[in-house]
Amino acid sequence: MTALDVSRQDRRRLGGSTGRRRLVTVRTVALLASLAGINYVGWRWSASVNWHSWWIAVPLVLAETYSVIDSLLFAFGAWKLRERGEPPTPPTTDVTVDVFITTYDEPVDLVMRTALAAQAIRYPHSTWILDDGNRADMRAAAAEAGLGVITRGQDWVDRPRHAKAGNLNNALLSTQGEFLLILDADQVPDPAILDRTLGYFKDPRMALVQTPQWFENVPDADLLGSQAPLFYGPIQQSKDGWNAAFFCGSNAILRREALMQLGISRYVREVETSVRRTLVTSRRLLSRAREDETDPRVLGALDDAEAVVDRARDQMAADEPLGDVTYDFQRGIDAIAFRFAAADLESVRNDLQELAAMSTDADTFAGLDDAALDVLGQRNASPVAAIEAIAVLARAVDVNRGDEAQPIMPLATISVTEDMATAMRLHGLGWRSAYHDEILAKGLAPEDLPTMLVQRLRWAQGTMQVFFRENPLVQKGLSFGQRLMYFSTMWSYLSGFAAIVYIAAPVLCLSFGVVPVQAYSVDFFARLIPFLVLNQLLFWVVAAGRPTWRGQQYSLALFPVWIESVTSAFENVFRGKPLGFRVTPKVRDETAMKPRWDLVRPQLFAMGSLVAALLLIGVRYLTGQASGVAPLVNTAWVVFDLVIFSIVIRAVLYRGPAPSGQSGHTSSTAGGPL
Known part of the structure; x- marks a missing residue:
């Protein structure tokens, strides 16, 4: 029995009574965690802020408030976590489908591997390679395999190209399929991908079906945190429950009618x-x-x-x-x-x-x-x-939009990532989406730290551009749940600022005796510990056995990336400053394998400060300058932070799997947040 068959059996099981029992458990824990979080942060503001050290006490309680809001948003989404079970059967009458494979400068053999797999998809369709690099060797390889190639025409010369969004928009106006399967150059599809997803479109208002992104070149340790099992699973399922599962750039099927309505x-x-x-x-x-x-x-x-x-x-x-x-x-x-x-x-x-x-x-x-x-x-x-x-x-004022290559741009061009904004606009028009939780394509993840950081920065920058330009909280047409589900993803990238406080507070306490809390009393622990325990329990029941630790590590360890994404997107949107966009390397550079410690300099500085704080508290204890519970609590806090940050050391030293077959390539276009 194949892994795909096992996955389908699991889907049938989760679609029945097991799924309903799980949802009851999730809702119970979500409610308890939310009440504990509100109770804790309310008490912190009203009774425990040490105003004598307000300059660190206030930032700390603000950071804690941020984290509680983040937890509440997570719980709100999980309240409607949706296990869809087996998908509807595909249409009995063939519908027309165009399979788009987007590429710019990826190796021709990598693109052809995906294209030939797309050609072998069982459901009738047409396969197109969208070559934004307009390469002769790509066209020749495609012609030999009987595949179509779409490139940009003269209309795009000296006009904004809009990267991948422009590539897809150009192809949309050059094809006629009722549905579009969009694949990145490295995402090799399963032959059954259309059979397993087209049935959802029997709903005439279904615009989008997103499937997971899963990477075959990632070892079990996943030192770069590439798989994102929490996002491509419970988080998307939670958004799906609120009709807010969104487009992640690849491995998705979209209805042309919905896109064209959006464009017009x-x-x-x-x-x-x-x-x-x-x-x-x-x-x-x-x-x-x-x-x-x-x-x-x-x-x-x-x-x-x-x-x-x-x-x-x-x-x-x-x-x-x-x-x-x-x-x-x-x-x-x-x-x-x-x-x-x-x-x-x-x-x-x-x-x-x-x-x-x-x-x-x-x-x-x-x-x-x-x-x-x-x-x-x-x-x-x-x-x-x-x-x-x-x-x-x-x-x-020109209704012909002479400044653009084409007046109608169905896929959003307001950010460096086209996916989230496009989905949000479709939802605003009343269209529906679905998340089909089954691996139906296998891709290639970055195999080194520099590539991974460029990729994560681009995702985060794109998300924050959308937030600053089209804040979901004020967008017309979205339901209350949809607004919060989009906002929760954008809110998560503000965690970099909270991380600075979470690093600085224990360092100041251990090094100089600065205590931001009035007292580490029974009241404090009676409110903090239940919140922390219930919050982790919520992660555990929502994840349903999926690993989440690596994601939690990187949510803190990549704080410089999240801060840069917010500040650079703000400068871009409100001050017109270019993002300094960097294209992700497509092939691992085997000659440049020297560890890049410079890329994690802020994290190393933070770790050095944490270690120095541990040494200083030892000295302070020996000299009688420290006593009580506060140093013990902050020592545990520092040790936890060091465990979190240890992942960056392993990431710098990571060299990826041994090159074999296609594993030496890295992906630049896989979409979706961390």
């Missing part, structure tokens, strides 16, 4: 927003221009411009076609600008003629002919700055 609706919304913003700005410019203006001629022009703006606003309110609104607006403002400029030109011409008559040099104004006056009459010579500014705005 976003196009209309963005153009409408642009036009409305332009009209509001125009009104403000005109109001300012009137403040100190007394020239009747200028005031008349401003009146005419206001009439054009008001007419455009009325047309928008009447839901007239945007093309008509923008055309009338542009022509109206241009007519005023030209008319005003023409009046000025006539005045200039008369002045020049008078000067020429008075001049003794007949050649002085010979060059100022009608052609030269036409140049002077360009719109940027308008004496009314407000009208000129509005003219520029009017010309910028």
Whole structure:
């Protein structure tokens, strides 16, 4: 019996009474953990903050509040954890399916391994290699195997490419399949992947079915934390219960109709927003221009411009076609600008003629002919700055979106990762999603620390870009549960800031006797210990036997990555600063195997501080400067932190599995959060 057969037996079992009993257990523990967390953090704020050391006491209680909120979000999701059991049978009548394999510069043999496996999928389909590198050798290999290749056309030249999202959007408009299976270049699909997922689309509102990402080149120890068994399992199942399971970039099937509706609706919304913003700005410019203006001629022009703006606003309110609104607006403002400029030109011409008559040099104004006056009459010579500014705005309003290669972009292009934003927008339109918890494709994970860090940073940056641009808490169309499920993923990346406090607090206590808590009393332990125990118990019952320790280690150990992702995404979104995006290496560099300690310098500094604190508390005990429970509690805390951080030492020294077959390659495109 194969592992896939065993997995299917487990799915049938979990879909019945066993799954229901598990959900009751999960809900019971989730409720108890939530009450314990609220009780603890409420008491911390009201009765235990040491205000004499407020500069560390307040950051610590804020960090603890962050962690309690994180726990509450996890419990909220787990409340509706969904075990779907066996999937619905696929459609009896064949539907059309396009299989997209996205690639840029991955080795041709790696891409072809995936493409040939995709070609062998049992359900009828068409297989396409989306080669964003437009490589001749890739095209030749695909042609030999009878596979289609899609590359970008001239429309994309000198326009934003939008990375993988642009590659997929380009392919969407070049194909016609009703459904799309999206695979990264390294994700080798099982022949049954469509048979096991297409049945969900019998629901006419089902837009997306996501399956796990699992990596075949990861040893059992998983020193780089690649498998993410908690996310690709209970967390996605929890989101699924709230109809918020989201697209993770690969191993997913999407309905074309849903994507095209999304693309069209976003196009209309963005153009409408642009036009409305332009009209509001125009009104403000005109109001300012009137403040100190007394020239009747200028005031008349401003009146005419206001009439054009008001007419455009009325047309928008009447839901007239945007093309008509923008055309009338542009022509109206241009007519005023030209008319005003023409009046000025006539005045200039008369002045020049008078000067020429008075001049003794007949050649002085010979060059100022009608052609030269036409140049002077360009719109940027308008004496009314407000009208000129509005003219520029009017010309910028373009329903054809000439700044983009194609006006309709179904997959979101607002971040370096297209997946989460696309799913959130689909949910906002009322579409549904499903998480099918069965391994139906096997990929390749990063095999060294540098590659892993680049990958995790990109995931986190993409998530935070979405958070800053389209905060789910305020997005229209999402249910309360969907808002919290998307927000919980984004919230998790703020943990880097809490980690700094969790490192600094015990170090300060052991080294200098600074205690952020009023007293480590019975009240303290009676509230803290139940919360910690119940929180870990919740992880245990939700995980249902899946390993979670490695994920917990990296959630703290990668705190510099999470901090950089938040700050860099903020700078990018609000200040226009480039992310400094780095492409993940596709092939492990066998010649550069020297340990990269520089990549974990902040963690090494933190570990050094923790070890120094242990030495100092020993000295303080020997000299009689330390006593009581506080040093003992913080010593245990420091030891726990050191155990957590020990993973970075092992990660730096890790050399990956021995190269064999395809295992020497690394994946750059696998999506999804940690």
